[in-house]
Amino acid sequence: MEILCKKYHILTYGCQMNIHESEKIAGILESMGYVYSESENDADVIVFNTCCIRENAEQKAEGNIGALKQLKKKNKNLIIAVCGCMTQQKGKADALIKKFPFIDIVFGTHNLENFKSLLILKSAQKKAVISVLDKEGEIIEGTPKKRTSFPNAWVNINYGCNNFCTYCIVPYVRGRERSRKAEDIVNECRQLIKDGYKEITLLGQNVNSYGKDLNKEDFSDLLEQVASIDGKFRLRFMTNHPKDLSPKLIETIKNNPKICHSIHLPVQSGSDRILKLMNRHYTREDYFNKVEMLKNGISDIAITTDVMVGFPTEDEGDFNDTFDLMKKVGFSGAFIFIYSKREGTPAAKMDGQVDEKIATERIMKLLEFQNEFNRNQSLKYVGKTIEILCEGYDEKKGKYLGRDEYGRMAYFDGEKDDIGKFIDVKIISSGGISLFGEKV
Numbered sequence: 001m002e003i004l005c006k007k008y009h010i011l012t013y014g015c016q017m018n019i020h021e022s023e024k025i026a027g028i029l030e031s032m033g034y035v036y037s038e039s040e041n042d043a044d045v046i047v048f049n050t051c052c053i054r055e056n057a058e059q060k061a062e063g064n065i066g067a068l069k070q071l072k073k074k075n076k077n078l079i080i081a082v083c084g085c086m087t088q089q090k091g092k093a094d095a096l097i098k099k100f101p102f103i104d105i106v107f108g109t110h111n112l113e114n115f116k117s118l119l120i121l122k123s124a125q126k127k128a129v130i131s132v133l134d135k136e137g138e139i140i141e142g143t144p145k146k147r148t149s150f151p152n153a154w155v156n157i158n159y160g161c162n163n164f165c166t167y168c169i170v171p172y173v174r175g176r177e178r179s180r181k182a183e184d185i186v187n188e189c190r191q192l193i194k195d196g197y198k199e200i201t202l203l204g205q206n207v208n209s210y211g212k213d214l215n216k217e218d219f220s221d222l223l224e225q226v227a228s229i230d231g232k233f234r235l236r237f238m239t240n241h242p243k244d245l246s247p248k249l250i251e252t253i254k255n256n257p258k259i260c261h262s263i264h265l266p267v268q269s270g271s272d273r274i275l276k277l278m279n280r281h282y283t284r285e286d287y288f289n290k291v292e293m294l295k296n297g298i299s300d301i302a303i304t305t306d307v308m309v310g311f312p313t314e315d316e317g318d319f320n321d322t323f324d325l326m327k328k329v330g331f332s333g334a335f336i337f338i339y340s341k342r343e344g345t346p347a348a349k350m351d352g353q354v355d356e357k358i359a360t361e362r363i364m365k366l367l368e369f370q371n372e373f374n375r376n377q378s379l380k381y382v383g384k385t386i387e388i389l390c391e392g393y394d395e396k397k398g399k400y401l402g403r404d405e406y407g408r409m410a411y412f413d414g415e416k417d418d419i420g421k422f423i424d425v426k427i428i429s430s431g432g433i434s435l436f437g438e439k440v
C-alpha cells in the first residue's frame with residue numbers, strides 16, 4: 001500500500017544566511033513527517049524565505065507569491081507561509097496579507113524555530129497567523145536541520161549586527177548581535193565532522209564580533225577550538241568587517257592548517273568621503289593597511305570583497321577611487337552591486353541619489369576589470385595540481401566539480417564516489433573564473 005506523505009517546497013531568496021535558515025525550516029518540516037517536493041505544484045506547504053537586502057530580491061519574492069494564487073484556488077488545503085527578513089520590516093506582514101489574502105502564515109527572523117507551533121495554530125484557525133517579533137529573543141539551540149550542501153556545512157555563530165552601515169537594513173530586520181555559546185558551536189561542528197562533512201563555514205553578519213556579548217571566547221579563540229577537532233576538513237568563515245580584522249585573527253589563520261587561506265573582506269567603496277557617509281568606520285588607508293597585514297602574515301591569502309557603486313552623491317572622483325583600490329588590491333573575487341535604496345535606512349533619505357544609467361556604466365567598468373583579472377588569475381593555474389574538495393556533478397558541463405582552499409572552482413571527469421573527497425586535480429585549461437583539469 002502506498003503511504004502518502006505530506007510534501008513541502010521552499011523557495012529561498014538572498015544570502016547564505018537565508019539558505020541555512022531554509023535548512024532549519026526543512027528540518028522542522030521533516031521532523032513533522034513532511035517530505036521535500038521538487039515542485040510547488042504538488043506541495044502541501046510552500047514556504048517563501050525572503051530577503052530585503054536589495055529591492056529586486058523583494059520584488060522577485062512578491063512576484064512569485066502572487067503567482068501562487070491559482071495553486072491555492074485548486075488546493076484549498078495548501079498552506080503558504082512567508083518568512084525571512086522581508087517580513088521583519090515595519091508594517092510589512094500586514095501589507096503582505098492585504099496584498100495576498102491567500103497567505104496563511106507570516107513569521108519573522110526572530111522566531112523561525114517556532115514554525116512548527118505556527119503550523120499547528122494555523123490548522124486550528126481560519127484566519128492567517130502573523131507572528132513577527134520586533135525584538136530578538138533567546139538563541140534557541142537544537143532546531144533540526146536538513147542540510148542540503150554536503151560535503152559543505154554552514155554553522156551560525158552569531159546573529160544580527162550592531163554596525164548600522166547607512167545603506168543596510170540588516171540591523172533593523174535581524175536585530176542586535178547575539179553570539180551562540182562556543183560549546184554549542186563546537187559540538188555542532190564535531191557532529192558534522194563525525195557525519196562525514198569535509199568543510200565547515202562559520203556564518204555571521206560580522207563574524208569578527210563573535211563573543212563580544214559573551215565576554216568569553218573571541219572569534220579567534222572559537223576558530224582555534226573548531227580547528228582542533230580531529231579529522232581532515234576545511235574551515236571557512238564569513239562575513240568580516242574590515243574594522244574588526246585583528247592581528248590575532250591573522251595569526252590564528254596562519255597557525256591552523258585547517259583554516260582556509262581565503263577571506264571575504266567587504267570594502268564597499270574606495271572613497272573616504274563615501275566610506276564616511278556609509279558609516280563604515282574605516283578609511284581607504286585603513287583598508288590598505290589591513291590588506292597589507294593579511295598579505296604579510298599569510299603570503300598566499302586570497303581576498304574577496306563586496307563593492308557598491310552608485311551610493312548617494314558618489315561622483316566620478318569617488319568612483320575612480322574605488323576602481324583604483326580594486327586595481328591595487330587585486331581581489332581574487334568581487335561581488336559588485338549597484339546601491340539599492342532601502343526604505344528605513346539613513347541612506348534612503350540622503351540627497352544626491354545617483355542616476356541609474358551612470359551607476360550601470362560604473363558597474364560595467366568594474367565588472368569588465370574584475371572579469372579580466374579573474375581570467376588572468378585562472379591562466380596562472382594551468383599546469384598546476386591543486387587539491388579540491390569534490391562537491392558534486394554539474395549537469396550542464398557533464399563534469400564533477402570542487403573548490404580549492406582559495407575558493408577557486410575546478411571541473412574534472414570523475415565519479416560519484418568522488419563527492420565528499422579531497423582530490424588532486426591537474427589543471428589543463430581555464431575558462432573565465434573556472435578551471436578544467438584531470439584527476440592525478
Ligand code: SF4
Nearest residue numbers: 161163164165168170
Ligand atoms: S556590517 Fe554593515 S553591511 Fe554588514 S550587516 Fe552590518 S550593517 Fe549591514
